[in-house]
Amino acid sequence: MTILEKYIEKYAASRRGKFVSQTTTHEVDGKTTYKHIPETKIPVFPVLSFSSLFTFFQNKPKNVLDHGYPDIPVTAARYAIAHALKHMNMAADDEILIPAYHCTVMVAPIVTMGGKPIFYKITANLDTDLVDIRKKITPKTKAIIAVNYCGFIQNMAEVRALCTEKNIILIEDCAHSFFGQKNGVTVGGHGDYILVSARKFFPVDEGGVLLINGSAENIPQQEKQKFIYSLKSFLALIERSLKYGRLWLLAPLVELFNFLRSATKNVGKVPETEPSVHVDPIDTPSDPDVVQEGENAYNHNLRDKEATFINILLPKILNTTTITKRRRNHYLWLSAQFKKMPHCRLMIEELPEGIVPFMLPVYIENLEKYFSAFEDAAIPMQRFAQFLWPDMAENICPITADYSKNVILFPCHQELSQQDLDWLASTVHNILAQE
Ligand SMILES: Cc1ncc(COP(=O)(O)O)c(C=O)c1O
Structure with a gap:
């Protein structure tokens, strides 16, 4: 490591919190126990860097926006679900079929708006279980939400055919899949709503959008955010990059800005105390429109807001050729490593041409045994479906019950360096190799 690299790493570390928010690891005396975990030094999601900066003359890879459908810009895909339900005139007690393998923010809009979520099974390879869906369709079924998990386009063509046969609306959930094609159809090409x-x-x-495969009539105007929020947002994005050692050339500017900001404010901050493991049930939200807190928050009041200008602009101008290439390369490299690791099984063996992964899903036998060590080592990861909608019967989908406990998604995004990948693979390997 050069002196400059060492300095950047030290500076980045000084900007990271010692601990971040909580993640559930276990229950103590029947109460959910939250543990503060060290902040990862590798970003779980992409951060801004000079390397993925824009080019205006690239041959952009196919993506979900290419269909040119009318759209409603939102701050997150969870609010796109709410808009879809509103646009289709979902009535109280209409049934919406939704995968048992989900995150709770996908269910919250349905329930908040008076619909009834009906959970259906997924298959072992994350496809929609069409046999189960057929059993669950009733005269009240209004729509099906089907997901393209982890960037892979699932059996969406078959789901489309079923929806057409039964006259049911298809909401194609492309939250995990922005780019790519399967059998010549670009991602998002099957849904009535995307x-x-x-x-x-x-x-x-x-940021996110709801795409509507239909006429541009009855599309509501979203509330724009003030320009000052865009500036703040941009600064926050740069700050996040600095934490991970990216955009460090901009560090003096940001430091100067922060110095001026704090000099003009009378800041009397209470020093942070070092947190430790504690028992702390999720707060009951005081606002009835807010379902849960933090990452899993669903605030119905945000449905009609669009993202700040900078968050809308960046996805349009960044170098998507580099982004897609790197994601595929990282996925392939990590797959090769995880294949050799003890207790690991790749959920999806192949990476077909044209697919651009979101994250690498890995099944880890008896994950519970290792998960705490993963957290303590600050492994960048996500546990999709760790928390399921509380009213969903546990035995509805045995595959979901299993995956919810034993599957981890590891990042393969464009901003990972080879050093990051090496660290991730070797740290996970060392933990799993301990008996
Ligand atoms: C499959 C799926 N759909 C929808 C969402 C909601 O996306 P957003 O976080 O943009 O609201 C998520 C969130 O992670 C998701 O995993």
């Missing part, structure tokens, strides 16, 4: 989430593929902190 959900897009920007922060899973781009270095933004909010």
